[in-house]
Amino acid sequence: MNYKIVQRDFWQDEKIMSMTTEERYLYLYLLTNPYSSNIGIYKITKEQIKEHTGYEIDKVCNMINSLISNYKVIAYNEDTKEIAIEKWGKYNLIKGGKVMEESMKKQLSLVVDKSLVTYVALNIRKKWALDLYTQYCDKELTYYDIKELQFRRSNETDSYKN
Template sequence: MAKYRQVHTTFWQDPKVLEEMTPEDKYFYLYLLTNPNTTQIGVYQITKKQMAFDLGYSTESINSLLHRFITLHKLIKYNEQTRELAILNWGKYNLHKAGKPVIDCVNKELKEVKDKTLLLDIMKHIPNDSVLQAFSRHVDDTHNDTSARSGQEKEEEKEIEKEIEKKKKKENPTAFRFYEENFGLLSSHLIQEINAWLNDFKGNHEVIIEALKISVERNKRNWGYAKAILKDWYGKGVKSLSDIKSLEIEFKKTSISTNKRVVRREVVPEWLNNNKTEEKAAPNYDASFEEEKIKLQAELKALDEELKGKGV
């Protein structure tokens, strides 16, 4: 019998898809909704290796995508022990109609679910009463079985959950998570490069994140730009955020000092202004004085000749 999975056209107008998801997120989400392992109830068994093989990604990338969809988007849950994945809003689009064939199929698949707690969040989005009742019966049965378990089994389960959380934190360090949330999916090569820089900076994720933040602020969302910043810092002996702040303060001081020197060179000395004033005054010398002098000399000469003629 052929299997079909519905993807509503409003998928592309969903605010979470439009505003919060990267292109890799959308691709991964469509895969989770339509891959061959999907079931009628929205809970199915699939390994990380299978997902990596189908999508052509590394296992590390699948780990990162699962972590983002569980913690950031809150759209799925994944049981590491049973390898079961639950799509939490599955019922909203796939369980709104229910005839006898659908109910029979739902009951059959519910029996095969190993971790029945995965059904609880799916139930919140099931609009059909018949399907919801089928889910409730299986959850109630599981609750009764769980109540009968010994205290030792519960403690063992808590320990397993703690180990899973530790593993997630180890696999998704802060620098990697910041990159994925602001730049996109991490490739295996990029993971190796970031790890190498973390070794150079003694495991200080804050330094790597600061370089990535500067890249985002300057609208240079690429690893090459961030790496150039890290090279500059490493060459200057940066080891922490405080070292980066010190470099910024020193740079500002240097910039202010340079600007002051430029201003001094543009100031004209006072004595130069005085000389220019004198030079400008020279062309404005009053020529009438010379004319008066020549006229007076001529009159004196004429008077002198007149006196000589009179025998004075």
């Protein structure tokens, strides 16, 4: 049986705490649903979300828009039906290994909207994973992108810091 681990720190994240109960539930669903992947980017339709969560399609659309616009925790490509979890690496990227890296390479190569890879990559904290993601980004990460990553890492105080 497949499972996803939800870190306890998830519940103490300021953005998570400021969400409504329904938005929090939807976000947790997006992190753990059967379509979710090892890379934080995967295909899912709003109809599939509706079926799993029990929310009406209008509610699903409104909450997705809120997670994009108000909280900036996801990105969604309407054309490719791909969703990206911004800080997927913070809560899900625990350890690597050859098998994990090969799985991630395969999944990254299948992403249609490469801007979603960049979106997730900018929040990856582990060097080995960031190196992997940058091979599939839609643009080369600039000196300033890397400096921003280093700045964020230097200000991190949680257990996920490299």
